[in-house]
Amino acid sequence: MTPRDAADDNGSRWSDLDRPPLNAGALRRSLVRDGGLWSEVEVVQRTGSTNNDLVARAAAGDVAEGVVLVAEEQTAARGRLDRRWTAPPRSGLFFSVLLRPAEVPVDRWGWLPLLTGVAVATGLSRTAGVDTALKWPNDLLVTVDGEERKAGGILAERAGEDGVVIGVGVNVSLRAEELPVPQAGSLALAGAVGTDRDPLLRAVLRALEEWYGRWRAAGGDPAACGLQEVYAAGCATLGRSVRALLPGDRAVVGEAVAVDGDGRLVIATAQGVQEPVGAGDIVHLRPA
Incomplete structure (x- = not known):
């Protein structure tokens, strides 16, 4: 039995000391506040897909805007076109958020994945010290050994009439031998100054709250809130x-x-x- 198998059997969250678990309590204390966007932060050890779970919760009942669902491991994560996304436990950021942009015309909701990409790139650049770029419409790119590699992706799905669930997956500490495909990358392989996921997740969610607030206040107008210009500046495409x-x-x-x-x-x-x-x-x- 391998150490990972043993850890899975006894439920240890510390089977890989280079990949400590997220601190759910600290995340809630730092992100959930009166007047803020984030209303709930939940961390689960394992699930199939945080997007599937959050879409189902939104469909089943009255779920407030700003719920954040984070998984230490996803076993059936999806990207665009139902492509599989696989990664070892605690090796990345795997989370979904529920947004309800009631003030914004539905025909402008297509900007939400691009807005999320700007927020993710901003948060990771600030905390990991890694130059990131965006590939239209929803990929996060880093440079590994002089080559452009995909380190993350974004998936937006409707949740009822007035909601959107946005899922984010980012490879943080994946080692070369763990990459699912040769074209993939991670923050660690791109030379990140740190791979502690708690500050990375906080930075991304704070940047997302800031950009979502600007966009919503502008009625979803990407030019008026500066989103269109900033996205273009960071778009490698x-x-x-x-x-x-x-x-x-x-x-x-x-x-x-x-x-x-x-x-x-x-x-x-x-x-x-x-x-x-x-x-x-x-x-x-x-x-x-």
């Missing part, structure tokens, strides 16, 4: 040659030139057409 793989097996190739007011990626093709893309897989192409 802009200025790159890309291939957009769209629904219906259609592809668009060209230069990513802008993110428009609806949060769509604008691609300038060789035919002189600027085509906005609202959904699809984006591949960063290497220069010829």
